[in-house]
Amino acid sequence: MHAEIKAAGRRVNFAQLASMREAGLIVIILALCIAMSFASPHFLTWGNFRAMLMSFSIEGIVVVGMTILLIVGGIDLSVGSVVCFSMVVSGALFLAGLDPWTASLIGIGVSALIGAAMGFFVTVIGLNHFITSLAAMVIVRGMCLVVTKGTPLSLFTLPPAFKAIGQGSFNNIPYVILIFIVVVAIFDFLLRRATAFRKVFYTGSNEKAAQFSGIRTNQVKFWVTVLCSTLAGLAGVIYMARFGAATPTFGAGMELNIIAAAVIGGASLNGGSGTIFGAILGMALLSVVTSSLILLDVSVYWQDMIKGCILLAAVSIDHFLHRKKS
Amino acid sequence: MTQAPILEIRRLSKAFGPVKALSDVRFELRRGEIHALCGENGAGKSTLMNMIAGVLQPDEGDILIDGERVSIHSPAAAQRLGIALVHQEIALCQDATVAENIYMAAINSRRAPLMNFQKLYADAQKVMDLLAPIPVRTRVADLSISNQQLVEIAKALTLDCKVLMLDEPTAALTESEAQRLFSIVRGLKERGISVVYISHRMAEIFSLCDRVTVFRDGRYVATDQVAAVSPDDVVRKMVGREITQLYPDKLAPQAPGRLLLSVEGLSDGRRFADVDLQLRAGEILGIGGLIGAGRSEIAQTVCGLRPMTSGTVALDGKQLRLRGYGDAVKAGLVYLSEDRKGSGVFLDLPIAANISALDLGRLTGPLGLLDRKAEDRQARELTGRLGVRMAGIEATVSTLSGGNQQKVAIARQLSVSPKVIIMDEPTRGIDVGAKVEIHRLLRQLAGSGVGVIVISSELPELIGLCDRVLVVREGRIAGELTAGELGEEAIIMLASGVQDSSNQRQAQNVA
Known part of the structure; x- marks a missing residue:
């Protein structure tokens, strides 16, 4: 018995493992930043940081x-497609004469409906998320x-008040970044503290055990699917405001970047674990790497390869830690 | 000298780590006989079968085929020796057709590059029709469990074997399917095939088999001619041990309090029918029966985890209308699953979160936020009360031993202060120390007025712990045993259906 307690004490627990992962990512990101500040004089500037933050803020909402x-x-x-659909639906409605705010709300609503349709196929028909x-x-x-x-929709007639969402800033901080921070802060808080989101962990950790605890797991899965598409829809209208255009091919391949960021940040594809803070750090790491490669004049053709290797390394380390744990 | 037995086991031993599964056992199978192998769960029957079939290797001892020592390295080697085993668990390729499954071994060893499906289907259908008219082009996944079991048996029939071993083949079969299987087995015997038949059901053994060998706790007990012994003798040999003082003291007679839970005429239209059950405050009610008899299904239906087609459930005199398990929990009726890892605990979540899963509402503030302090307080209090040995309440459940994981699962049930708690195999797979603690806890709960129902496949547990035991057979209550009547033999007889009519009447009178 005594040996057992000691053994348990040496083991890392769930919360520690998550914070270990986040601390590790922060260290890697800081090390990269320090190295880059020597390699390139342009790296440690507000301009570059702003550009980096801007580049992942909108995707970060989807993450x-x-x-x-x-x-x-x-x-x-489907998040890449949904981002795009929200964008083109809002854009088309605006061109048809609707005011951009209502158009955007409808775009986000339609995205939520796409999520509801997927949720239906997953929970009622019983297909899995991947195929659906x-x-x-x-x-x-x-x-789209x-x-x-x-053909792309040209939306240069969007009123300035709307364009400001994507292009304006408050005290030199772009609204895009502020929106991103607010969304992250709200959901990070809810995920840690709200009862409704706790059910998400139960369902993902062991769906059967959750059902045996009286949790309606299908409802949980349905609403989370809707939430994911809704946030993709929100990102879509922000992109519209930012670009002043709606391109039907926008966002292709975005889903892979987003899943990679979440997984690097500690989300498990088996469900039951993950943090929003970690996922955002994953996104930040990918972004710093991209920015570094550009500043170092590495050909853009190398970027995807390197990102893929980072994903592979992160998942391998995770797998190794888990195997050691059990 | 007479002919050597077709299969002989001499002084065979096998250990799994520190646990001796078999010590020094022997067994002899004569040509053309049907030989029953009996014993309680854990007696070592399946271990022996797996060694003969090449799945496991013995530590010591010999296996002789036709009087010659053989070593059976692999299932393929066993097949070459003419030994076929039908496992208790179904091991079929769910997505392949029945025909492909039946001839899997033959397909595997074929040299031809292409499959002749016409011939495959025709041959397979011939074999399948011996047992049941199951179309062989069907996907296995689309078959019922009993039909899958029949496919397993058909698969063994194609192997052209000399020795056929059947491990509880009728566990999932209906009576008429079982009868058909018996006539097939008798036919095989006439063709000179020798059969080892593992079963708990005395009726089957006594109508089908020639001889019976009993194992107990990994040791050989006896081999008898079936004609020379009675079912009672066999059961006694299977049990054969005194029950030690591992269990807490029972309730004094006449002590049970008011009626807590009353179930009447419960049916689900599939697995069980017409179940009546009463539970009084202060007592521990046991539910026994064979695996697959429908015990868990009954309990889950009572708690609203499965739909019922008829019947009523009343808690504390009030009839329950359950739309789901959540309603049962609110009413004070909780169920602990038998499958700890599969559906009992959240292995990768912290202990505190595991305990609070059953009723988040009580820990939730007005804004829908979880009160983490209250959650931790609850976890600390319950883990302290149950004596969970852990690094801390933030540690994940996967870091705990099986017994402590089970305590966490029980703590979750207790977190809602239930009126009735139904525990499905509460001590399965946990060590003796934790077992004793859990038994004491259950007795303590009962003492404090909580109704406790324990479903168990372990006879000593039912007898040692429970004040009263209901035995379920094939989805019906086969009888009730009160304190004075409780015994392993009585339970096995009710569970396997050898109970003679006078006893049965007696049991019903008591109920």
């Missing part, structure tokens, strides 16, 4: 939804092309 979905044991390959969202990815992309007839 939040994806992380929660991964925790419940799901995955969503793979189908949705293709279908929604097709819908149908709505736009394949």
